[in-house]
Amino acid sequence: MAEEPVEILVQMAERGEIDPWNIDIVEVTDRFLSELERRKELDLRVSGRTLFYAALLLRMKSEILEQAEAGEDDESGEGDALDEGDFSFEAEFDADGHAIGPIERLEREIKRRLDRKQLRKRPVTLFELILELKALEKEQRRRQRFISPFDPGLIEVEDVVGIAHDEGYREAAVAVLCQCEARLEEEGVMTLQELAEMMGKRIIEVYIPLLYLMFEGKISLWQDEFFGQVFVQVWRAGDAKAGIEE
Numbered sequence: 001m002a003e004e005p006v007e008i009l010v011q012m013a014e015r016g017e018i019d020p021w022n023i024d025i026v027e028v029t030d031r032f033l034s035e036l037e038r039r040k041e042l043d044l045r046v047s048g049r050t051l052f053y054a055a056l057l058l059r060m061k062s063e064i065l066e067q068a069e070a071g072e073d074d075e076s077g078e079g080d081a082l083d084e085g086d087f088s089f090e091a092e093f094d095a096d097g098h099a100i101g102p103i104e105r106l107e108r109e110i111k112r113r114l115d116r117k118q119l120r121k122r123p124v125t126l127f128e129l130i131l132e133l134k135a136l137e138k139e140q141r142r143r144q145r146f147i148s149p150f151d152p153g154l155i156e157v158e159d160v161v162g163i164a165h166d167e168g169y170r171e172a173a174v175a176v177l178c179q180c181e182a183r184l185e186e187e188g189v190m191t192l193q194e195l196a197e198m199m200g201k202r203i204i205e206v207y208i209p210l211l212y213l214m215f216e217g218k219i220s221l222w223q224d225e226f227f228g229q230v231f232v233q234v235w236r237a238g239d240a241k242a243g244i245e246e
Helices: 005-014 025-041 048-069 102-120 126-143 157-164 169-187 192-199 203-215
Strands: 219-223 230-234
Touching (some): 005 048, 005 126, 025 048, 169 192, 169 203, 169 230, 192 203, 203 219
Antiparallel strands (some): 219 230
16 A cells, blocks of 8 residues: 655654754655655555655745745845835836736735745744645645546656656746647637647646646646546636535
8 A cells, every 4th residue: 555645754754864853845855756766666656645745845846946046035034125116116017008006016016025925934844844735735626626636547756756857847837838828718628638739748748747837826627537538727716616625
């Protein structure tokens, strides 16, 4: 029987591979992926839920590395205070050519800074990390009409580990989103298989980037039946579907 991802994380802490009181997301992600590789070599079963957690950890690692590259200080709140110099008095326009008022610009700036402060709030202990992972999992299930975010048999360990070693996986996700949005302007909803065929790629090469886009709230993925077609739709506030609560 496959072990659950939480059990794997706890066992890593018990073996001294990670510090449960001072979590380093980058290190935890790398060691978690190494553990999945080890289990694959031993022909041990890895559950779809474990691979889902691996994808969540990859997303968290990516955000941290991007933040580090931007030179932001995780510990200080410097740069969050709003002052007069933060805003331009020149007219700004949206994509439709409508003028953006000062109130709307202020709201956008506040939201941007709140998002940046939220990014700083990283789990410190293993317990906090597990709580955050479970919360993210629950949120994704709530968004979907189907209880499983993906077919456990669709993704293999080497697929997740392989894309983790590919520095361009976020760029791949953006490329998928661009093509998906263009096609959905015409179709509204399409299947994963249709999108993969349109892009000339294997389903798995399209599906994993779609997972990252789903985590970021940019698209919705669901199935109408077990092991049936996976449907893709660009996420909009008005498109919310009744989800399944845990």
